[in-house]
Amino acid sequence: xxxxxxxxxxxxxxxxxxxxxxxxxxxxxxxxxxxxxxxxxxxxxxxxxxxxxxxxxxxxxxxxxxxxxxxxxxxxxxxxxxxxxxxxxxxxxxxxxxxxxxxxxxxxxxxxxxxxxxxxxxxxxxxxxxxxxxxxxxxxxxxxxxxxxxxxxxxxxxxxxxxxxxxxxxxxxxxxxxxxxxxxxxxxxxxxxxxxxxxxxxxxxxxxxxxxxxxxxxxxxxxxxxxxxxxxxxxxxxxxxxxxxxxxxxxxxxxxxxxxxxxxxxxxxxxxxxxxxxxxxxxxxxxxxxxxxxxxxxxxxxxxxxxxxxxxxxxxxxxxxxxxxxxxxxxxxxxxxxxxxxxxxxxxxxxxxxxxxxxxxxxxxxxxxxxxxxxxxxxxxxxxxxxxxxxxxxxxxxxxxxxxxxxxx
Ligand code: 7TS
Numbered sequence: 001x002x003x004x005x006x007x008x009x010x011x012x013x014x015x016x017x018x019x020x021x022x023x024x025x026x027x028x029x030x031x032x033x034x035x036x037x038x039x040x041x042x043x044x045x046x047x048x049x050x051x052x053x054x055x056x057x058x059x060x061x062x063x064x065x066x067x068x069x070x071x072x073x074x075x076x077x078x079x080x081x082x083x084x085x086x087x088x089x090x091x092x093x094x095x096x097x098x099x100x101x102x103x104x105x106x107x108x109x110x111x112x113x114x115x116x117x118x119x120x121x122x123x124x125x126x127x128x129x130x131x132x133x134x135x136x137x138x139x140x141x142x143x144x145x146x147x148x149x150x151x152x153x154x155x156x157x158x159x160x161x162x163x164x165x166x167x168x169x170x171x172x173x174x175x176x177x178x179x180x181x182x183x184x185x186x187x188x189x190x191x192x193x194x195x196x197x198x199x200x201x202x203x204x205x206x207x208x209x210x211x212x213x214x215x216x217x218x219x220x221x222x223x224x225x226x227x228x229x230x231x232x233x234x235x236x237x238x239x240x241x242x243x244x245x246x247x248x249x250x251x252x253x254x255x256x257x258x259x260x261x262x263x264x265x266x267x268x269x270x271x272x273x274x275x276x277x278x279x280x281x282x283x284x285x286x287x288x289x290x291x292x293x294x295x296x297x298x299x300x301x302x303x304x305x306x307x308x309x310x311x312x313x314x315x316x317x318x319x320x321x322x323x324x325x326x327x328x329x330x331x332x333x334x335x336x337x338x339x340x341x342x343x344x345x346x347x348x349x350x351x352x353x354x355x356x357x358x359x360x361x362x363x364x365x366x367x368x369x370x371x372x373x374x375x376x377x378x379x380x381x382x383x384x385x386x387x388x389x390x391x392x393x394x395x396x397x398x399x400x401x402x403x404x405x406x407x408x409x
Pocket of ligand 1: 124125172174201202
């Protein structure tokens with residue numbers, strides 16, 4: 001097994017105890033813990049370099065601007081963007097998708113147009129499109145998934161025709177762990193003239209991302225699911241598309257000129273960054289991608305795949321436990337959702353919490369998907385670089401305790 005256990009020492013929070021037990025953190029799909037390198041970079045920024053960006057003529061403001069723009073270059077390199085200008089800093093994945101929906105969708109969609117999403121999308125890749133449909137008269141259609149929780153590629157040609165203007169899909173489902181063939185879907189979308197928007201909230205943190213090879217048009221992701229701070233994320237977009245888009249938010253920093261009634265916009269990406277941006281957070285984001293690059297994204301992926309395989313194996317030993325997601329580890333990532341007999345997932349999470357284990361329970365912001373699964377909620381364990389086999393092992397006695405308490409035979 002790839003041994004990344006030495007990394008744990010970099011994460012102060014993982015040294016904590018919870019309910020008298022060493023903390024076992026299995027909720028990285030919700031947010032990841034932060035290494036010292038990120039905490040220190042942000043601390044150093046506020047202690048030594050804090051000033052507003054893009055405005056000051058003085059040296060300190062230039063330092064802050066260089067750090068902010070330097071972080072953009074790091075994030076661009078991390079996803080292999082052709083230029084740092086293709087990276088828009090946003091509040092997170094959600095606001096990155098909204099930037100596309102309200103900057104492109106609102107201006108280009110018309111009645112009769114369609115937006116094709118998958119049935120496993122997070123609300124962040126559903127609701128912005130619903131809002132845009134209300135304004136434009138476009139309609140949503142959905143690509144189903146198969147019995148093995150793969151997107152149904154056989155159904156794709158029947159749904160994807162010239163009426164479809166946008167295809168939106170997540171690079172990895174936060175519930176099922178499914179990793180759809182994004183490159184193939186983007187190519188099919190391109191063939192009918194549709195743009196592809198990839199919700200990479202759960203993709204970019206977990207394996208190497210190459211936006212140029214992917215063939216999509218937009219990619220949305222957030223720092224906090226990849227060791228960085230909350231409050232910042234990125235939208236990657238093809239430069240010519242970004243340059244043709246309208247800003248979804250107006251204010252300072254995003255203009256070229258402002259008159260009493262009309263204004264003109266700055267070039268991309270600043271056109272989409274109205275107001276004072278999250279500067280320290282950008283610095284933290286840059287430190288996070290440096291950290292992940294030093295570990296190596298291939299290594300990160302291998303580690304998680306091994307841990308996921310092990311988790312599926314161990315969870316398979318628990319009577320009455322159902323996993324929702326592909327059985328084949330090659331086709332899925334490290335978010336493992338499950339139910340245990342008829343124990344409510346919230347009860348499960350509470351019992352595990354008493355053992356110091358943090359898992360998520362609920363609909364994970366994917367209500368339509370849970371309706372299809374036929375359950376109102378699932379419990380979910382999710383993994384990242386700092387997790388170990390021991391973390392997975394800790395689940396077993398805790399789940400046995402839940403079965404005992406609820407009298408599951
Ligand atoms: N898309 C996917 C696939 C996600 O998993 C999430 C967050 C988002 C979008 C939204 O990201 P945000 O940072 O803008 O909120 N997913 C989860 C989760 O699974 N549990 O908590 C947040």
